[in-house]
Every structure is written in C-alpha cells, then in structure tokens.
Amino acid sequence: MNRNDLSTQHCQPRKGKEHALGETQVRELLALLPGWESSADGKSIVKDFHFEDFHRTLGFINAVGFMANREDHHPDLQAGYGHCQVLWSTHDVGGLSLNDFICAARVEALLA
Numbered sequence: 042m043n044r045n046d047l048s049t050q051h052c053q054p055r056k057g058k059e060h061a062l063g064e065t066q067v068r069e070l071l072a073l074l075p076g077w078e079s080s081a082d083g084k085s086i087v088k089d090f091h092f093e094d095f096h097r098t099l100g101f102i103n104a105v106g107f108m109a110n111r112e113d114h115h116p117d118l119q120a121g122y123g124h125c126q127v128l129w130s131t132h133d134v135g136g137l138s139l140n141d142f143i144c145a146a147r148v149e150a151l152l153a
C-alpha cells in the first residue's frame with residue numbers, strides 16, 4: 042500500500058475493539074505519512090501544520106472540516122495564528138482504526 046491507496050479510500054463505520062489497529066500496523070501506516078506521529082498512549086496520530094497567516098490556517102481548517110464531514114470522521118483541531126494541530130483517533134474504537142490513517146492521508150492530499 043502507498044499513500045495514494047490510503048487517501049483514495051473512504052472511511053467505513055468502524056465500531057468496537059476489533060477495528061483497533063495493532064502496533065505493527067500503526068508503524069507500517071505511519072511510514073506512509075511523513076510528519077505524522079502517534080501520541081504517547083498510542084491512541085491517536087497527530088501532526089502540526091504551519092501556514093503564513095490566519096487566512097491560510099482557516100482555509101486549511103475549512104478544507105479539513107469539509108472532508109471530515111464527507112467521511113463522517115472528525116478530528117480534534119487546535120489552531121492559532123499560522124498553525125493548526127490535527128489529531129485523529131476513532132472514539133468508537135477507543136484508539137486507532139484505519140479511518141484515522143485514511144483521513145490523515147486525505148489531509149496530506151489537500152495540501153499536495
């Protein structure tokens with residue numbers, strides 16, 4: 042699998058622990074996503090994005106939000122002037138599912 046394979050998939054309803062990814066799968070998927078890291082508890086992936094100004098930051102947030110609504114999978118966003126941290130985790134799984142990696146790849150595709 043490459044990043045393009047990931048970013049062209051759509052999120053599926055994934056509920057329950059059986060959809061939680063193992064450490065090896067997480068490591069393999071993270072290798073496709075430069076700059077993304079798993080959190081200390083291994084339950085989310087995160088990346089900081091930097092922009093020239095607030096307009097561009099807000100444009101990014103809106104694009105991410107539009108994609109997230111279409112995929113019905115929603116990130117935690119933390120933003121300020123010229124930066125936005127995007128965090129993906131699957132609440133319905135209590136950790137990381139493939140949906141988080143699909144959406145991280147889709148965020149990268151927005152900026153490509």
Ligand SMILES: C[C@H](O)[C@H](O)[C@H]1CNC2=NC(N)=NC(=O)C2=N1
Pocket residue numbers: 054113114115116129130131132133134
């Ligand atoms: C019913 C709906 O599909 C679910 O509540 C979705 C919505 N968006 C979601 N977003 C995230 N990040 N995790 C979820 O488990 C989740 N579940």
